[in-house]
Amino acid sequence: MRVFMTMSHDIAPSLGTLPVPDPAAKEIRVKVAACGLNFADLLMASGSYQETPPLPFTLGMEVAGTIDALGHDVSGFALGDRVAVFGGQGGLAEYGCFDATRAVHLPDAMPFTDAAAFQVAYGTSHLALSHRARLQPGETLLVLGAAGGVGLTAVEIGKLMGARVVACARGADKLAAAQAAGADVLIDAQTDDLRAVMKDLGGSDVVYDPVGGDQFTAAFRSCRPEARILSIGFASGAVPQIKANHLLVKNITVHGVYWGGYLQFSPKVLTDSLATLMAWYSAGRIKPHVSHILPLEQAAEGMELLRSRASTGKVVIKIT
Structure with a gap:
């Protein structure tokens, strides 16, 4: 099978070939249809992510596809089931074996390209805004990097939760994407004085920051x-x-948010959040924004789109 592998943190990932794996006792094997790219993939490839696997490894944190093999001791899934999986790695391949507890069934109407763009971006934003910040209707939410993979979902979810959403992004095209997702106020990070604009608006109750600096x-x-x-x-x-x-002066609270970390210490928070998000999707209340769909042969180009910030929303690699 074809895979997009990282052989060295000093050399760019590239296509390679590996045998099709067999699932272990509690794993499912997925015939991968699509894989969503994340900024964390860039960090993982360079060895600077908080959970970087030993070399060599196959990139791709989140996938969607069809179960084509079951390991022993797997329950709740059957051959042919359509699933999305947050595996953490291994998604940029034609087949992948993943812990069954990391898989969720997909609504019949959800395309694989939507599903591959869904879990990390929407999961991060929903958990951050609802579970961590406890965002309330009428509050002012400032979203930095508002046209990125997680930023657009924060705009969309913040608006659904009743906030006044201020979107900060670079350039007219990215701001247009944020506005389409529901932003009430737009700030151009290239030309506007962020602090001055926010002061004029009365300040922020919640800041969603995937940017730093x-x-x-x-x-x-x-x-x-x-x-x-x-x-x-x-x-x-x-x-x-x-x-x-x-x-201390303003009684401000800073929350660290690492969505994948909840798999280790409180997985129910994630499963409850994903259940809410899937219900919203089925009701037509949210819809992933995918700016680029590329074949596996162009996975390196997809990574470069993230690195150069040339994409809006998600970049998805279509495997089959």
Whole structure:
């Protein structure tokens, strides 16, 4: 089978060939139809992600496809079931074996390309906004990186939860995508003074930040008292350094959010969140924004789209 592998953290991932794997006792084997790319794939390829597998490994954190083999001790699934899986790795391949507990059944009407773009982005934003920040109707939500994979879902979910959503992104095209997702106010990160605009709006109750760097600093300085900041990631490459005395002055809370970590210590939080999200999808209330669908042979181009920030929403690799 064809796979997109990382052989070295100093050499770009490339296509290779491996035997089709057999599932272990509690695993399912999935004939992969589509794999969603995430910024974390870039970090994993470079060896800088918090959960980087030993070399060599196959990239691809989240997949969708059809079960074609079952290991012993697997219950709740059958051959031919359509599933989405957050495997953490192994998705950019024609077949993958994954722990059955990481799989969810798909609604019949959900295309594989939607399913492959769904779990990480929507799961991260829903967990962050509902479980961590406890976002309330009428509050002001500032979303940084608002046209990215997780950013657009934060805009969409924030609007569904009744917030006034302020979207910050770079350039007219990305801001248009954020506006289409439900943003009430747009801030161009290239030309606007983020802090000044937010001050004019009365400040933020919740900040959703997958960017870090200078944007975090500007957003922090424009927070209202008792604001909650959600630290999602650091796409800018700069990890903010927070002065505790500044948190104290306005009673600000900073929440770290690592969606995949809940699989280890509180998986029910994720399963309950995904159940809500799947119900929203089936009701037509949310819809993944996929800007690029590429074949496996162009997986490297898909990674470059993320690296150069040339995409909006999600990039999906279509395997079969």
